[in-house]
Amino acid sequence: MYKVAVTGIGAISVLGSTLLEISDSLKNGRSGIVIDNTRAKLGFESPLTGKIKDFDPKDWxxxxxxxxxxDYxxxxxxxxRQALDQSGLSERDxxxxxxxxxxxxxxxxIAALEQVDLLKKRGETALIGSGAVFRSMTSCITMNLNALFKTRGAAWTISSACSSGGHAVGxxxxxxxSGQQERVICGGAQEINxxxxxxxxxLGAFSSNIAHPAQASRPFDEKRDGLVPSGGAAAIVLERYELAEARGADILGTIAGYGFSSDGGHISVPGKNGLARAGAKxxxxxxLSVADIDYICAHATATPAGDAAEIENIRTLFKGSNPNISSTKSMTGHELWMSGASQVVYTVLMNMGGFTAPNINFAAGSDETKGLKxxxxxxxxxxRNALLNSAGFGGTNSCLILKF
Incomplete structure (x- = not known):
């Protein structure tokens, strides 16, 4: 097997639209969660959402x-583009x-709904416009990036609920x-609307802490009451290590392991050992051994059942070892399809910045979190050695190991 280097990262996040802004938010525990008044007027049970600021598609x-x-x-x-600029790869590469x-x-x-609205408004399918076909496909991102970057290798989209970004990186x-590609631009994206x-x-899965938006996402806390939806995009440039080293690239870390599993159980209730099995792989x-892992970037979305299941999986896997644990979703909310990829970007930024991001809003644990760090x-x-957990509806699990 070839060693795999991370040579570029990028993100458009509710924590910022530049790596510097995102790193500063992570370090200082700054939330990107707000109230969306439109949702409140429409009758949403929870108008909470992550919000991207200072991003204009026309600039790009x-x-x-x-x-x-x-937009996504x-x-x-x-x-x-951020990740590629950082990587230093040439157009020829x-x-x-x-x-x-x-x-x-x-x-x-949103794209599927827009084309239906256009048909109703214009009264003729020929007047919808050719762009709608491509905008409404799940593979929209990779087909467009393939045309823009003119890559000629792998080009596809992975669809696996909230573990999609993690599996894409894996x-x-x-x-x-395995030697099938020398480099891959990978990541995840989620629309915010x-x-x-x-x-x-x-479904009643969202937090109702409307009075204090920045405190609404409370992973692992005993008073957690649901997730906050969010999104954006995250990208990572991965390369064969020896080739990156030979061209003098700044190597930010390595992806050293990827494990996957499925629970084989309930469509929406997480299993008790799926993440543990993926993490072990x-x-x-x-x-490495579990004792080598010093940080777990948890999947924890702040739902009562989901966080409890992840805790049980962590205890199963980390018997006799107790690494630091935090969920960046305490600041970002749940970025859904993007989240497994953004965890890579956020963890790399932590290493570059010399810190480990906090699990904000964790005021008090319960018996289930007792003894965990x-x-x-x-x-x-x-x-230094981080395990990144990612899980999704249908019981699909992804775990990545980042080494620095």
Whole structure:
């Protein structure tokens, strides 16, 4: 197997639209969660949402290019452009059979609704416009980025609920480690709009802490009452280590292991050992032991059942070992399809900045969290060997090992 390096990262996040802004938010425990008044007027049980500020699609792409791209696809382009600029890869490197694209995304709600509205308004399908076809496809991101970057290797989208971004990074890692690609741009994206969240809101899974938006997402806390929907885009450039080293790239870390599993149980209730099985695979592939892991970037979304299940999985896997644990979703909310990829970006930023991000809003644990090192404040030591947990509806689990 080839060693796999991280040489570039990028994100358009509710924590910021530049890596510097995002790192500062992570370090200082700054939330990106707000109240959306439109949701309140429409009758949402929870009007809470993550919000991206200071991002204008027109700053990144022209009108013709944006014709086939919803906002989240443009955000994926912007995050990828950031990552590529940092990586130092040339146009020749990109336009190669050895360069691939893999993103995680599991819906394109707004684009599908827009084309139906256009038909009703214009009364003729021919007047909907050609761009709508591409905007409404789940593979919208990779098909557009493939045309924009002119890559010639792998180009597909992984759809696996809230583990989509994690599996996209994991599969990119596997393609490079096995020698099938020399480099892959990978990541995840999630649209932020009320249309994509109205049915989810109806399930009663969202936090109702409307009075204090920044305190609404409370992973692992005994008073957690649900998740806050969020989104954006995250991108990572992965390369065969020896090739990155040979061209003098700044190597930010390595993806050393990828484990996956499925619960084989309930469609929406997380299993008691799925994440543990995936984590064990990832740690073994990375040639580490549980004692070597010093940080867990948890999936924890602040739902009572989901966090409890992850705690049980962590206890099962980490018997006799007790690493730092935090969920960046305490600040971002749940970024859904993006989240597994953004965890990579956020953890790399922690290492670069010399800190480990806090699990804000963790005021008091319960019996289930007793003895675990859930960190409510920033720890001014960087992660060295990190396990990144990601899970989704249908019982799909992804675990990544980042080594620095």
């Amino acid at each position: 792409l022209g009108r013709k290019q944006r014709k086939t791209m919803p 696809a443009v955000q994926a382009y912007a995050a990828s 990109l336009q190669s059979d050895e360069t691939g694209l893999i993103f995680g995304c599991d819906s394109s709600c 599969q990119a890692f596997n393609l490079i480690a 009320w249309q994509s969240m109205c049915s989810f809101d109806g 990832a740690i073994k592939q990375a040639d 859930i960190i409510p404040e920033t720890v001014y030591e960087p992660p």
